[in-house]
Amino acid sequence: MRTLRFLLQKEFKQIFRNKALLPLIFVAPILQLLILPLAADYEIRHVRISIVDHDHSTISQQLVSKITASGYFELEDYSNSFPVALNQVEQDRADLILEIPQGFERNLTPYSKNRCNTISRQ
Amino acid sequence: MKQFISFIRKEFYHVFRDRKTLLILFGMPIVQILLFGFALTNEIQHAGIVICDYAKDETSRKIISKIEASNSFEIQKMLPDHAEIEKSFLQGNTKLAIIFPENFSKDLGHQHKAQVQIIADASDPNTATTLTNYATNIIMDYQQELSNERKMPLSIVPELRMLYNPELKGAMNFVPGVMALVLTLVCVLMTAVSIVREKETGTMEVLLVSPVNPFLIIISKAVPYLFLSVINLIVILILSVTLLDVPIKGSVVLVFAESVLLIITALSLGLLISNVTRSQQAAMLVSMMGMLVPTMLFTGFMFPIENMPVPLQFISYIIPAKWYYTIVKSIMIKGLGFEAVWKETLVLIGMASFLLLVSFKKFKTRLNEDA
Numbered sequence: 001m002r003t004l005r006f007l008l009q010k011e012f013k014q015i016f017r018n019k020a021l022l023p024l025i026f027v028a029p030i031l032q033l034l035i036l037p038l039a040a041d042y043e044i045r046h047v048r049i050s051i052v053d054h055d056h057s058t059i060s061q062q063l064v065s066k067i068t069a070s071g072y073f074e075l076e077d078y079s080n081s082f083p084v085a086l087n088q089v090e091q092d093r094a095d096l097i098l099e100i101p102q103g104f105e106r107n108l109t110p111y112s113k114n115r116c117n118t119i120s121r122q
Numbered sequence: 123m124k125q126f127i128s129f130i131r132k133e134f135y136h137v138f139r140d141r142k143t144l145l146i147l148f149g150m151p152i153v154q155i156l157l158f159g160f161a162l163t164n165e166i167q168h169a170g171i172v173i174c175d176y177a178k179d180e181t182s183r184k185i186i187s188k189i190e191a192s193n194s195f196e197i198q199k200m201l202p203d204h205a206e207i208e209k210s211f212l213q214g215n216t217k218l219a220i221i222f223p224e225n226f227s228k229d230l231g232h233q234h235k236a237q238v239q240i241i242a243d244a245s246d247p248n249t250a251t252t253l254t255n256y257a258t259n260i261i262m263d264y265q266q267e268l269s270n271e272r273k274m275p276l277s278i279v280p281e282l283r284m285l286y287n288p289e290l291k292g293a294m295n296f297v298p299g300v301m302a303l304v305l306t307l308v309c310v311l312m313t314a315v316s317i318v319r320e321k322e323t324g325t326m327e328v329l330l331v332s333p334v335n336p337f338l339i340i341i342s343k344a345v346p347y348l349f350l351s352v353i354n355l356i357v358i359l360i361l362s363v364t365l366l367d368v369p370i371k372g373s374v375v376l377v378f379a380e381s382v383l384l385i386i387t388a389l390s391l392g393l394l395i396s397n398v399t400r401s402q403q404a405a406m407l408v409s410m411m412g413m414l415v416p417t418m419l420f421t422g423f424m425f426p427i428e429n430m431p432v433p434l435q436f437i438s439y440i441i442p443a444k445w446y447y448t449i450v451k452s453i454m455i456k457g458l459g460f461e462a463v464w465k466e467t468l469v470l471i472g473m474a475s476f477l478l479l480v481s482f483k484k485f486k487t488r489l490n491e492d493a
Contacts, residue, residue, distance in 0.1 A: 020399065020400075020401070020404040020407075021403065021404065021407065024407050024408075024411060028411050028415075032415065035419065035434065036419070038430060038431055038434055039419050039420070039425050039430050039434055040424075040425050044426065044428075044429065045428070045429060046428055046429075086285075089285065090452075090456060090458055090462060091462065092448065092452070108276055108278070
């Protein structure tokens with residue numbers, strides 16, 4: 001029993017003398033505990049959206065303002081050319097393209113289906 | 123020059139004699155690619171679910187059969203009483219519970235509105251969010267079917283197009299991440315340890331007094347690891363193209379050039395670590411804590427950087443692997459050329475030259491200076 005105590009004493013002394021190791025042992029877990037919950041967040045916010053509006057109608061404007069007001073999206077660009085928007089995705093300035101086709105409002109009469117393009121980057 | 127070559131040969135002997143380390147060096151990327159490619163997916167399949175159906179009518183049954191048919195859920199039990207829900211959550215296998223109240227169909231028919239409760243085990247928030255989204259989607263799908271029969275007056279149908287990765291394969295994201303991880307890890311750790319080992323065994327002094335420029339000694343230390351990393355890179359690329367079907371859309375030469383740039387950056391970081399530490403243990407710990415964890419966290423392939431608080435985002439800017447990851451993703455997955463990644467490349471070059479400069483500055487040609 002006494003031998004064990006002395007051996008333990010020796011090991012503790014060795015650990016506490018090692019000035020390089022000690023801070024790492026104690027600081028690393030604390031740092032990780034503080035940073036991990038902040039970093040490991042899968043909820044997507046601030047999605048940068050680039051909207052291509054070929055219609056420029058009241059309805060399309062309303063749709064755009066609904067999207068920008070939703071809190072999930074940040075309007076990166078509002079243009080009427082798809083290549084411009086695609087270029088933004090390629091340059092990593094936008095994550096999502098929403099393309100509203102021409103005649104969006106005109107076609108949105110009762111009982112007709114309407115299409116709009118959402119293109120997302122993966 | 124002849125001296126330099128013989129020094130490099132000496133380093134290669136060191137590396138090749140150490141079979142175990144060599145095995146780890148080449149085994150690690152293979153294991154990681156296989157792990158990330160096949161085992162680690164964010165997609166959830168066969169999650170245990172319990173259903174408490176008080177309604178027992180047509181609508182609720184239809185929704186239940188839809189849930190049953192989906193790949194994500196596996197119905198464990200139909201509970202007669204909602205009091206038992208908590209018990210099955212506590213047992214641990216259940217991730218989600220769905221409760222249909224009485225008169226579900228009737229409410230839907232008469233009041234055009236019915237409620238269904240979804241309860242999730244949020245001790246793991248990410249799984250809970252994903253599963254409730256799946257369940258909500260199934261119910262929304264059913265609702266769409268119902269309203270198609272009735273026809274809505276106006277409808278906008280979104281047409282979805284997933285750029286660059288239409289099949290939504292997770293490997294597209296992981297392969298560049300694993301490349302960044304393996305290359306930084308191998309280079310930083312191995313260079314740091316190999317130089318510190320010379321210090322520890324006392325052979326550094328012998329090397330330093332030999333008639334060779336000390337910088338050449340250091341550079342020759344880094345050469346074998348540069349060589350091994352390039353082989354690692356080739357193995358990773360072959361594996362990901364053949365096994366995981368991840369194409370290299372852009373130029374392969376460019377991928378290699380950028381990778382060599384990252385390797386040089388990592389090697390200079392390894393040199394720096396070896397200059398400031400004195401034991402192999404410390405060098406190993408510093409490179410593990412200082413490189414492995416930040417590289418995993420802040421590269422962006424596991425956790426989206428956009429979601430992090432601003433100070434953490436700033437930290438991510440000083441991680442070389444983050445820039446490399448962006449570059450490789452642009453070249454490999456998006457198929458872009460050099461003009462799309464020159465900014466990131468400049469950042470990497472800047473980091474590499476800064477690290478090299480500092481580590482050469484800090485390099486001590488005398489051992490007892492710091493002792």
